[in-house]
Amino acid sequence: MITQLLAVSQPVPAGPVVQWGWLTITVANLVVILAMVVVFVLALVLPFPSDREDEDR
Amino acid sequence: MSRGTGGWGPTPDAHAFPTRRYDLVKEFVIALAVVSVLSVVAALVFSSPDEPAISLQQWARQAPSDVVATAAGELAGTTTSAGYGPPYNTASEGQSLGPVDLQSLPGVTQPVDPAKDLVLDPVRTLTSDAASSAAVRVWDAASADRQQAWASAYVDALAAAPDGDPAKVASGDYGPVPAIAAAELRLAESGSLEGLLTSRTSFFGVDSTKALLLLADGTHLEDAARAQNLGGDQWGIMNETGNYPGQPWLWLYSLWYQVPPFSTSDNADIAVWALMIVLSIGFVCIPWIPGLRTLPKHLGVHRLVWRTRR
Amino acid sequence: MSRAEVSPRATSEASSAGAGRTTWTAAVTRWVDGLVPKGQWLPDRQPVYVASWIYVFGVACLSSLVVIIVSGLVLTLGGVTWWHTSSFGHFVNSVHLWSVELFFATMVIHMWGKFFMASWRGNRGMTWATGALAFFGSLGTAFTGYLIQTNFDSQWISTQAKDGLNAAGIGAYFNVMNLGQMVLWHVSLLPLVVGGIVTVHVVLVRRRGVAPPIDATDPTADAGEKVAT
Known part of the structure; x- marks a missing residue:
């Protein structure tokens, strides 16, 4: 009965999760967080377009 | 200048430095365009989750014995809301942090008497149903002790029955409780229970408190949530139904519930809240906290930002 | 669309220059004018280190x-x-x-x-603090958005979140299971609060300018002598 119950109450399958010890995180959240870290690192590393001639003084 | 410099020594005025052309409006317009396009594309490609709400009718159809057990539990005072305490009732003290009892401080601001509000009052509306009307009359005429004995015995009997099936409950002295619980189930099955729970406060059913308390007192809602990894001990605060990102920004709040002493404490909610409030105040006050306010100097990440000029 | 004609008569702009004025209106005008240094509301130049x-x-x-x-x-x-x-x-x-x-x-x-x-250097502590407050305000606003989805997610999140809020005494006034209340908080009250905090934050950013690099020397001071840190 329990399995039957779960089958009807679960129209959408749960997304995958990854687990390291006590840390559990959904892949969707992990992708968002990793993307943020990557964008942050790129923002620090990539050269910012600038034109020396725009400088004054 | 006598003003404190926060452990950094004097910082030069930004307006004293040479400048270069920087088109803020253009930057904003481009950012707005990029963010708009990203949002629309993500919306088109990924859409957004919308798992329908569980109606009390669905609950009755998919887990009828859970509805019966919950109704009996409300009468016996064994459900979460029946034993909750403030702000719903005085059934318990609620959580406290040592001598500090913030939960009791405001008192009962949203009164809910689960036996009456969630079960008996709705069942009383079944005036054309002779069996349930009679059952409610017997219940009303009995002493509080008698009511408690009947309801508790029925809760225990349901728990002992195979699959919690009311039809397989061992015979015993349950008084009118099985009839009342069965009437609650019929109300739920008919689809009228939600209205009876929400329209009691207002013709306009905008306050879903009672219907949600009843639903959460059962196990069906939690079973469905756990199947979606939404349980509190599954880092569920951060998660979303289906394969979608949820609120990853709540990671720290979510974390505390996974580790001792919080994961094993009866006062976990207030302990985690207190900790998060302290940490949040600390976060706001970083510029004034010695040690923390000068930490970035030692981390050296700033050298990547200001590469040409130091 | 043609631009409005400029009146040749005296305007509030002209009179605000007269610091001696004691009207409330003049006081508010002076206060607004002083919020950020002249020309810094929307400058088209930034320090080279930006x-x-x-x-x-x-x-x-x-x-x-x-x-x-x-x-x-x-x-x-x-x-x-x-x-x-x-x-x-x-x-x-x-x-x-x-x-x-x-x-x-x-x-x-x-x-x-x-x-x-460490962008709070140079008396920019309140800029950091208002930014952090905007973050926490946004958390609350997003949270109420989850509550008013009127779907399974809202049912679960509201019935779970009530315990923490009740334990802190907040749930007595902020009932996450009351859809009507949460709708109003999400679409009116909280966006106004966040909008207000963000406005103060942006004004502070414009007021102080972008924080100079860590260890930067004052370019107007004696030739490149490093400011002690």
Whole structure:
């Protein structure tokens, strides 16, 4: 009965999760967080377009 | 200048430095365009989750014995809301942090008497149903002790029955409780229970408190949530139904519930809240906290930002 | 569209220069004028050290907020449950969700950047503090958005979140299971609070200018002598 119950109450399958010890995180959240870290690192590393001639003084 | 410099020594005025052309409006317009396009594309490609709400009718159809057990539990005072305490009732003290009892401080601001509000009052509306009307009359005429004995015995009997099936409950002295619980189930099955729970406060059913308390007192809602990894001990605060990102920004709040002493404490909610409030105040006050306010100097990440000029 | 003609008569602009004026209006005008240094409301030049992609995330976050507000306003047109039954409504809800994810992602990257740059230096502590408050205000606003989805997610989140809020005594006044109350908080009260905090934050940024590099010397001081830190 329990399995039957779960089958009807679960129209959408749960997304995958990854687990390291006590840390559990959904892949969707992990992708968002990793993307943020990557964008942050790129923002620090990539050269910012600038034109020396725009400088004054 | 006598003003404190926060452990950094004097910082030069930004307006004293040479400048270069920087088109803020253009930057904003481009950012707005990029963010708009990203949002629309993500919306088109990924859409957004919308798992329908569980109606009390669905609950009755998919887990009828859970509805019966919950109704009996409300009468016996064994459900979460029946034993909750403030702000719903005085059934318990609620959580406290040592001598500090913030939960009791405001008192009962949203009164809910689960036996009456969630079960008996709705069942009383079944005036054309002779069996349930009679059952409610017997219940009303009995002493509080008698009511408690009947309801508790029925809760225990349901728990002992195979699959919690009311039809397989061992015979015993349950008084009118099985009839009342069965009437609650019929109300739920008919689809009228939600209205009876929400329209009691207002013709306009905008306050879903009672219907949600009843639903959460059962196990069906939690079973469905756990199947979606939404349980509190599954880092569920951060998660979303289906394969979608949820609120990853709540990671720290979510974390505390996974580790001792919080994961094993009866006062976990207030302990985690207190900790998060302290940490949040600390976060706001970083510029004034010695040690923390000068930490970035030692981390050296700033050298990547200001590469040409130091 | 033609521009409004400028009156040749004396205007408030001219009279605000007269510091001796004692009208309340003149006092407010002076206060507004003094919020940021002259020419710094929307300057078209920035200090030379503002040359890194990390500086764009504040503006990216602000842009995301614009998309959030616009998509949120479209959702209000149809009402609370409209998006369950309309495919356009569902699309607008999706835009609302993804702009919120972008809003938080850009805000957090902005905060990481500002932390590592110690951008609270030079009397900019309140700029950091208002930014942090905007973050916490946004958490609350996003949370109430989850509560008013009127779907399974809202049922679960509201019945779970009530315990923490009740334990802290907040639930007595802020009932997360009361849909009507949460709708009003989400579409009116909290956006106004966040908008107000963000406004103060942006004014403070313009007032103080962008924090100079760590260990930077004052270019107007004696030739390149390093300021002791």
